[in-house]
Amino acid sequence: MENIKILIADDHYIVRLGLKILIDSFEGFEAVLDVENGEEVINNIEKADYFILDLEMPIVNGVEALKVLKQNHPEKKVILLTNCMDIPTLINAKNLKPNGFLFKDGMHEEIKICLDELKKGNYYTGRNCKAFFERHKDEIIEVENLIRNLEALTKTEMKILYHVSENLSTSEIAEVLHNSPKTIDNHRTNIAKKIDISGYNNLQAIAIKNKSLIETLYLKTL
Amino acid sequence: MENIKILIADDHYIVRLGLKILIDSFEGFEAVLDVENGEEVINNIEKADYFILDLEMPIVNGVEALKVLKQNHPEKKVILLTNCMDIPTLINAKNLKPNGFLFKDGMHEEIKICLDELKKGNYYTGRNCKAFFERHKDEIIEVENLIRNLEALTKTEMKILYHVSENLSTSEIAEVLHNSPKTIDNHRTNIAKKIDISGYNNLQAIAIKNKSLIETLYLKTL
DNA sequence: TAAATATAGGGGAAATTCCTCATTTTTAAC
């Protein structure tokens, strides 16, 4: 039987080198190509059967590459690798249902198991990965709630929250948007109500802590 | 002439594997040992001449290991490797003057150059590393200023700022510390003056953004 | 022990927050 062909995508040469050597040591698998970003993954889809993608890569990241693969080549199997501990990013990645999902920590002990499971047609989530999701389950629920609530905001509310996350005061936002401070004040109250928190200081805290999430959602509305 | 003995410390097996293979391919160098945390570095100091340390490792990180090495074995040479983009952490690492300082991005192209420079008795900072420090120079100056200013805070002020970074309001802090809100209010004003910002919302923003830095400095005062 | 610094807190004006309204403008539905 022919070897299963694997493409490795990671922006660090050292990681690609180590992974390639490890994978080539496995019976039935062969690392046929390694690339340093998601764009090159997309340009080489036909060359491999399985894809091991780092989540964080320049130009096109692992999540974007995974989306393209799932959409256009549902028969190809994808393992996501990550070091990232950012909850919104991880939730997003998990929701895309990669065939395998491994944290880089201790990954070498599981990559073989993961590949074998994929071969059997199963999904596989790494031990550390599971443990992380378990350990942060409260936080994950909180972020999932927050995302749901943020998606219920109107365009204007989203824009105002974005400015709050940029640390503008009510009156500063009013100036930027050419509105009365009263308007911004009112929106702020509604936003706080919608994301279920009290107090402007708490709104500001949440906005700053989730700045990149808010920015992503805001940019989608433009 | 005997090979220079190198110890590799990184919490990822794959990275250690890749690095070991790369280094063993260099004339005059030999990767004699690889470990997964700083504690094991400290326990094996006598076994190597040069140390390649990842900044982020469990138990004892690269910076702590570097400190021990510099203090007790100034003749040993240390290369710090990092992925980390956290300005306070990088400033801290740079101030410890590792012999080599490389970002993991593109590191494989420079590790040989770096080792050769160390052999000549020089210091070496990677291209990406230099570029990062250059690109973020304004931010670095800002953080350095902030650290200077934070170090000028009194114990009580530090404690209050810590609570601000935890997103407590003036009255909540007053309650926690069994003080009058007026006292906290007054301290807050002094803190804002000392770190050269105006407005409580801006103080809160800075406190939240620099939460881990503030926590570190606060814990030192206990 | 005198001077400096840190801690604790008050007074009061100004600004912001918070809540309840009302009006207009979009958007969606029939």
Added chain:
DNA sequence: GTTAAAAATGAGGAATTTCCCCTATATTTA
């Protein structure tokens, strides 16, 4: 193409917080 719902804008006013100046006591430190 009307109509109803949703979104956006903003006012009024009480309650709270901020901000700036002030004082008193305690604790360092020179």
